[in-house]
Amino acid sequence: MYRKLLLFSCLFILFTTLALPAQALAGSSNSELNDELVFGGNFTLRSGQTLNGDLVVFGGSATLEDGSLVTGSVVLIGGNILINGTVEGSVVGIGGCPTLTSTASVRGDVVTIGCQLSDEEKTRVAGSVRSEEDAFFPIRFELGRSFPGVWITHYPTIWGILGLLFSVFLLSALAIGLVAIWPTGAERTARVIVRQPWASGGLGCLTLIIAPITLILLAITVILIPVTVMGFLGLALFTLFGWIALGLVIGQRLAAAFRQDWHPAMMAGTGTFILSLVAFGISRAVVCVGWMVPFVVSLLGLGAVILALFDRGTARASLATVTVTSGTGSASKVESPTPEDQPVPIAPSTPEPPNETPTD
Numbered sequence: 001m002y003r004k005l006l007l008f009s010c011l012f013i014l015f016t017t018l019a020l021p022a023q024a025l026a027g028s029s030n031s032e033l034n035d036e037l038v039f040g041g042n043f044t045l046r047s048g049q050t051l052n053g054d055l056v057v058f059g060g061s062a063t064l065e066d067g068s069l070v071t072g073s074v075v076l077i078g079g080n081i082l083i084n085g086t087v088e089g090s091v092v093g094i095g096g097c098p099t100l101t102s103t104a105s106v107r108g109d110v111v112t113i114g115c116q117l118s119d120e121e122k123t124r125v126a127g128s129v130r131s132e133e134d135a136f137f138p139i140r141f142e143l144g145r146s147f148p149g150v151w152i153t154h155y156p157t158i159w160g161i162l163g164l165l166f167s168v169f170l171l172s173a174l175a176i177g178l179v180a181i182w183p184t185g186a187e188r189t190a191r192v193i194v195r196q197p198w199a200s201g202g203l204g205c206l207t208l209i210i211a212p213i214t215l216i217l218l219a220i221t222v223i224l225i226p227v228t229v230m231g232f233l234g235l236a237l238f239t240l241f242g243w244i245a246l247g248l249v250i251g252q253r254l255a256a257a258f259r260q261d262w263h264p265a266m267m268a269g270t271g272t273f274i275l276s277l278v279a280f281g282i283s284r285a286v287v288c289v290g291w292m293v294p295f296v297v298s299l300l301g302l303g304a305v306i307l308a309l310f311d312r313g314t315a316r317a318s319l320a321t322v323t324v325t326s327g328t329g330s331a332s333k334v335e336s337p338t339p340e341d342q343p344v345p346i347a348p349s350t351p352e353p354p355n356e357t358p359t360d
Contacts, residue, residue, distance in 0.1 A: 035072070038062055038079075045070070045085065054089070057081055057096075066103045073108065074098070075162065090127065100124045164284060168276040175244040175272035180265040187264065189245035189308040190252065193300065196307060201296070204242075204303030211235055235302070242301020247272030 035053035036043060038060040045051055047067035054072035055062065060079045064070065068085030078095040083104040090108035091098050097115030100106065102124075109127035110117060116131045179186045193200055211231065219228040251267030254274075262270075279297055283290040 047085075064104075066101075091125075164277075164280050167280055168273055171243065171247075171276045172269045172273040174240070175247055176265045176269040178241065178244055179248060179268040183264045185308070186241075186245050186248050186268060188311070189242060189301075189304050190248045192304045192308045192311065193242075193246055193249055196304075197300065200303035200307055201300045202303065203306055204299035204301070207235075207302055207306060208299060238305045239298045239302045242303070242305045243275070243297060244268055244272055244301075245304060246297060246301050247275045250275055 033045070033049065033051045033053075036051060036055050038055070038057040041060045043055075043057070043060065043062040045055075045062075045064045045068040047065045050069045050071065052071050054075065055070055056075045056077075057079045058077050062076075062079070062081040064074075064081070064083045064085040064087070066084040070085070070087045070089065073089035074081065074083070074087050074091045076091075076093040076096045076098055080096055081093075081098045082101065083091070083098055083106070084101045085103070086105045086107070088107050090110065091106050092111045092113075093115060094113045097112060098110070098117075100117065100121040104121075104124050106125045107127070109130065110122075110125045111130045117125075117129055122129045212235075215228045215231040218224040218231070248264065248268040248271055251262070251269070251271030254270060255262045255267050275297065279294040282293045
């Protein structure tokens, strides 16, 4: 119980910090500041001020005045930033475009996704300038590693953290949407994970071995290449749905521990967030063997989805053999009891006439 309270306390502090207005995060008037996070607000680094660290802007607006200095990197996600000062690190704009004035100086590289710098602005960059055509920002689905993963080359520290958070929030959003649309399927798969974890993991491992070999053999025929593509796509979607179902199990346990009546979509989103954060964090923090955590989770989820589909088919088949729908829409049993099973009818007993005593 103590560990659960500690975990939720950390998550509460994280979301509270992100929800603070930018003025509260960047409201210091000191000449030297530390790392700054601007979340949907405004930030100004005045002339003569130094920011020792990185500046991250989420959907907000930031201004670096002439004479200001940022010793780290500048990250812009869905906002705008006006750079008049000096940035010793790199500048990246994702869904937003940084503006470099005549007094700006960037000693690192500049990466933009969704916009391009002008030729005049590129002259103020000491490093290389990469636009969205040559920037590496895919969302890829893999069965053996973080999935989905977001990777940006050349910047392993801050971009690894941003890629991790993007993957976690993306999976959480998918979990909320899928469970809101199809709660019965997610709950059925979650029950399979709880009741048959070893069978789910074993079936997932077997499927991962047999399915790719079968699909590749089908692709050799050339005419069945579309079937191979659809097969690999279905394999990835099954794995994704199984991951979300396992997140639903974690969300259900958390809701039960705190005695809360959450909606299944909320439980799935919360559980998937925690599961993805832990699994992806371990895979990136632990060298060589860290990838095994998301790999095992993917196998467990894949096998659970397949078992849930078989259980559903078995239930439908048994239901079809027991009931048949009549023309009026009512269901009646097909099987009738054998003569041996039929009860022997008992003739109703006739009541005896009342005894009448003769009267004198």
